[in-house]
Amino acid sequence: MLRWTILLFSIIVCLNVTAATNLTSLSDKGIDSWEPKEFSGESIYTIDEYKGRLALKALSHNAASGLVLEQQIDLTATPYLNWSWLVEKTLLQLDERSKKGDDFVARIYVVIDGGFMVWKTKSLNYVWSSNQDKDLVWDNAFAGSSVKMMSVRGKEAQKGQWYQEKRNVYQDLIDIFGDKGSEQANQKAYKYIDIIAIMTDTDNSGKQAESYYGDIVFSAM
Template sequence: MRRSQAGGPEAMRGCRRRYWPAVLAMGAAVALAGPELELRVGDFRQGLEGWQAREFNGATTYRLVTLDGEQVLEAEADGAASALFYEADIDPGQTPWLSWRWRVESTFGPATDERRKSGDDYAARIYVVRSGGWAWWRTRALNYVWSSGQPEGARWPSAYAGDNVQLIALDSGADRAGEWVHHVRDLRADWRQAFGEELDSLDGVALMTDADDTGGSARAWYADIRLSGAPPER
C-alpha cells in the first residue's frame, strides 16, 4: 500500500488523512430479527448497491460471480490495489457485531513480512473506520486480514499509517485456501483492545484485495457482510 499525495485516496488505504468527512448513509438492507437490528451492508446476492470503488495503485477487479450456487463478490488483484467502501453512520451501541464470510485462492507465502511496506498486501481484508473529520490525526481504523505470514490472533500497526490503523490476523497461511471461512467479531471489544478507548461511532466498512507492494497476484471472494445487535449463528 503506497502513499498517495495529500488529498488523495490514502484515507482508505494508509489511513493517514481525514476519512470520508461527509458521511452518507447509503442504502443498506435493514432487517429486524426479533428485537435485534441487522444491517446487511454486503448481501451481494442483491448486488453492489451502496459500495464505491477507490483506486490506489492500479485497479483490483471486483465483480459479482456465482460460486457454489450463490452470488458473491469476487476480487482479483494483479500487482494492483483498489478497495470497495461503504459509507454509513453506524452506531456500535446498536450494531456492535460484524460478521462475514471470505475465501481466498492463495496467500503471498509465509516469508511475506506484512509489518513492512514491501509486504503490506493481503489476499482478503475487511475493515471499519471511525473518522476524525477535519482532525484527520484522530481517524482510527481496525483492519481484519487473511495474513500470509503473521499467526492467527496477531495484531500490529499499519506499515503506512502507524498506530492509528491496527491489523488483526484472523486467518493465516494457505491451509484453508479454497474454503469459506466465517467470522464474527465484537467490534467494541476489538476496538478497546486495539486502541484503549471505547467505540462510540463508525463511519464505514471497507474491503480490499491488494497485491501492489509484493508485485504478486491474489484472488478472494466475500459474502454476507453484516452488522447486528447480537452475534449471529454460524
Template sequence: MTTPLRADPFEFSYLEWEWKIEKVLESGDLTKKSGDDFVARIYVTFDYPVSELPFGQKLKYRAYKAFTSFDIPLRSLNYVWASKEDIGTITESPFTNWVQYIVVNSGNEEAEEWTSLKRNIVEDYREAFGEDPRQITGITIMTDSDNTEESTKAWFGAITLSKE
C-alpha cells in the same frame, strides 16, 4: 470497494462475513511496508476528529490531504487474511498507527474454502486503540498486492453488522 455508512458500534457491535481465497501472498508481511499486502481484508472505519490528533499527526494528516481528494480515516480496524502471522495478532500498519490490523485467518490451510467469521467491533477497537470507538463511517473490502507484486484472488460473501 467501500460502502459508506453511519452506525453506532455500541448498537451494532458485531461484524459477520464470509470469504474465500485462492492462496495467500507468499511475500506478505504485515510488519513491513514492502510486505503490506493481503489476499483479503475488511476495513471498518470510524469517525475521529482531526482536532484530537497530536500536533505531529495533524501535520501528517494535512500532508496526506494535500495529495488526495478522498477522506482519510483516522481510525480503522483491518480484519486480514495474513500470509503467515498468528491468528489473533493485532498490530499497527507499517504506514500509520491510524490503521490497526487484526489477523483473523492466516496461511493456506483454509484456502479454497468458504470461511465464516464474527467479530465484536467494540472489543477489537478497545484492544487495538485503547479507547472506545466512535461512530462507524464505512466498510471496505479489499485485495491488494501493490507492494509484493504477487497475484491471487479472494471472494467475499455477505457482510453484516448486527446487535448480537
C-alpha cells in the same frame, strides 16, 4: 397484566436478536452502492456464484484498490460484524508487517473518521494473512498506530475453504486502541464507525491474489 408484560419483553428480545444491517446484499445488488477507491492500480471486483454461494470475487495483480461504503454504524446497537470469505491464491514469502510486504489477499476494515481532527481518525483492518499467525495485531507499516491490522485468518488457514467470521467491533476497538476508563468515555470514542471497506491488494509485492467475500452484516448478537 403479567401476560402482557411477558409478551412485551418477548417482542423486545426478538427485535434485539434480529436487528441487523446487511451492507452488501449481494443478491439484491446492494454492493452497487459501494464506491471504488483506487490506490495503486485496479483490483477487479465482480459478483459470482462460487462453491455453493453468491460471492464478491476479487482479483488483484500488482494492484491496490477497494470498495468503500460511507455509512455510519452505531456499534452500541449492532456491534457484531459478520462475514464469510474464501481465498484461492495466497501471497507467500511476504513480511506483511513491512512496507514491502503490506499486501493482503483479503481484508475488511472499519474507520472512525476524525474529519478535520485527523489525529482522531482510526482504522481497524480485519485481514487474511498469508504469512502471519492467526489472532495477531500490529501497526500498519505505512500509517503507524492509527491503523491496526488484525489477522483473523493466518498462514494456517486452508485455501479453497469458506470461513465464517464474527467480530465484536466495539469491543475490538476498545481492546486495540485503548480503554478510556469508563463506559461513557468508551462510547464517546468508539460508538460510531463511519466507513467500511473491502480490499484485496498486491501492489507492494507485485503478486497475484484471488479471493471471495460473502455478505457483510452488522448485527446486535
